[in-house]
Amino acid sequence: MKSWEKEDILIIDKGKGNYLFDVNGKRYLDGVSSLWANVHGHRHPRIDAAINRQLKKIAHSTFLGLSHPGAIILSKMLIDIAPEGLERVFYSDSGATAVEIAIKIALQYWFNIGKHQRHIFVSLNNAYHGDTIGSVSVGGIGLFHATYKPLLFKTIKAPSPYCYRCELGLDYPSCKLACVKKIDDILTKNEGRVAALVLEPMIQAAGGFIISPPGYLTAAGRIAKRHDVLLILDEVATGFGRTGKMFACEHEGVHPDIMAVAKGISAGYLPLAATFTTQNIYNAFLGEYAEKKTFYHGHTYTANPLAVAAAIANLELFQKEKIIQKLQPKIRLLSRGLEKIKKLQHVGQIRRIGMMTGIELVLDKKTKQPYPFEQRTGAKVCSEIRKYGIILRPLDDVIVLMPPLSITEQQIAHLLASVEKAIRAVTEI
Numbered sequence: 561m562k563s564w565e566k567e568d569i570l571i572i573d574k575g576k577g578n579y580l581f582d583v584n585g586k587r588y589l590d591g592v593s594s595l596w597a598n599v600h601g602h603r604h605p606r607i608d609a610a611i612n613r614q615l616k617k618i619a620h621s622t623f624l625g626l627s628h629p630g631a632i633i634l635s636k637m638l639i640d641i642a643p644e645g646l647e648r649v650f651y652s653d654s655g656a657t658a659v660e661i662a663i664k665i666a667l668q669y670w671f672n673i674g675k676h677q678r679h680i681f682v683s684l685n686n687a688y689h690g691d692t693i694g695s696v697s698v699g700g701i702g703l704f705h706a707t708y709k710p711l712l713f714k715t716i717k718a719p720s721p722y723c724y725r726c727e728l729g730l731d732y733p734s735c736k737l738a739c740v741k742k743i744d745d746i747l748t749k750n751e752g753r754v755a756a757l758v759l760e761p762m763i764q765a766a767g768g769f770i771i772s773p774p775g776y777l778t779a780a781g782r783i784a785k786r787h788d789v790l791l792i793l794d795e796v797a798t799g800f801g802r803t804g805k806m807f808a809c810e811h812e813g814v815h816p817d818i819m820a821v822a823k824g825i826s827a828g829y830l831p832l833a834a835t836f837t838t839q840n841i842y843n844a845f846l847g848e849y850a851e852k853k854t855f856y857h858g859h860t861y862t863a864n865p866l867a868v869a870a871a872i873a874n875l876e877l878f879q880k881e882k883i884i885q886k887l888q889p890k891i892r893l894l895s896r897g898l899e900k901i902k903k904l905q906h907v908g909q910i911r912r913i914g915m916m917t918g919i920e921l922v923l924d925k926k927t928k929q930p931y932p933f934e935q936r937t938g939a940k941v942c943s944e945i946r947k948y949g950i951i952l953r954p955l956d957d958v959i960v961l962m963p964p965l966s967i968t969e970q971q972i973a974h975l976l977a978s979v980e981k982a983i984r985a986v987t988e989i
């Protein structure tokens with residue numbers, strides 16, 4: 561806070577396409593999609609029009625006990641694109657609430673079918689599922705979460721699939737996915753007592769853009785199934801095309817029992833989130849009034865009609881403009897462009913899946929020794945790159961590139977050239 565008070569804070573006034581404009585009219589490429597949310601650029605005419613149309617009808621009506629046409633249409637559209645088996649949607653308003661809801665649904669599912677002893681949650685080190693207490697409980701980032709430990713419910717943590725800095729001191733592939741075997745060990749040891757395994761599929765995003773090795777997600781899914789444990793996937797960061805597929809779990813054909821989405825669902829326009837479940841889980845909540853099997857959970861702005869209108873326009877764009885298909889050449893360009901940055905003296909590893917890239921900076925490339933925390937190396941690079949008209953936000957010393965899917969090839973080239981210059985300026989002095 562002390563250094564922040566002395567900083568010149570950039571004040572964003574406007575946006576257009578993939579650019580943001582500050583109050584002085586200076587233009588910046590939105591290199592992190594306004595925190596991993598924006599999909600098609602700012603002020604997209606179709607999304608703006610959809611929100612405007614909805615505004616002429618009503619801005620908000622409650623979803624508690626009532627419904628509205630947009631929510632009905634959106635539910636159908638979401639179920640159509642969701643991984644196989646997910647047939648029901650529960651709306652809320654942020655990634656953290658979508659995960660809290662997933663946790664509560666999982667626990668109550670077991671409770672409602674009479675398996676009261678299944679109440680343990682297994683999650684990963686380096687996991688991030690949001691900043692509310694329940695989501696922090698299944699999270700595993702020391703820096704963000706350690707202080708709140710007395711408030712958290714107990715979970716069992718499995719190793720992070722962080723091959724670059726393997727917790728088990730092993731190497732892929734000779735490790736034979738020993739980290740996933742640890743999940744099996746935990747579930748075996750706690751047989752019949754685990755409610756769910758909670759994972760970010762393919763990439764632990766806020767944990768440092770940690771991409772799981774091939775086969776990890778498949779194996780984790782298989783293990784959960786074998787132990788009759790629900791698989792909760794948090795697609796809040798990865799959903800809606802970020803990884804080059806609509807949902808990250810499609811990369812390994814894994815079908816969760818519960819899935820949380822937010823960020824990109826409304827194209828990054830307005831707060832909206834959804835938690836998907838299978839029909840089987842939904843059915844466990846059907847009971848006579850007096851049985852009290854209902855899911856007692858609601859937020860004031862659940863399924864806000866304006867946010868829902870943005871989400872419908874978002875999904876229509878995906879379909880009409882073949883966004884996922886058109887993304888592939890951009891991903892290839894990004895991948896090729898990163899080769900040069902990989903060679904820089906202080907770039908330890910580059911981890912990329914689809915349009916999500918993390919560049920881990922290290923003091924010593926050979927020993928992987930990190931920079932001292934207080935040196936704020938990542939922050940310095942992101943501050944340097946503003947000179948080139950780009951906004952980035954790092955995760956410690958991991959430089960994150962997560963532009964809107966609408967970024968052009970030219971803008972990718974500018975982004976990469978600037979990233980190289982900024983990294984060199986900060987690390988090669």
Ligand SMILES: *Cc1c(COP(=O)(O)O)cnc(C)c1O
Pocket residue numbers: 653654655656657659688689690691760765766794795796797798822823
């Ligand atoms: C951002 C994020 C969340 C939290 O979403 P909010 O909308 O900020 O509450 C949860 N899980 C993952 C994987 C995220 O990246």
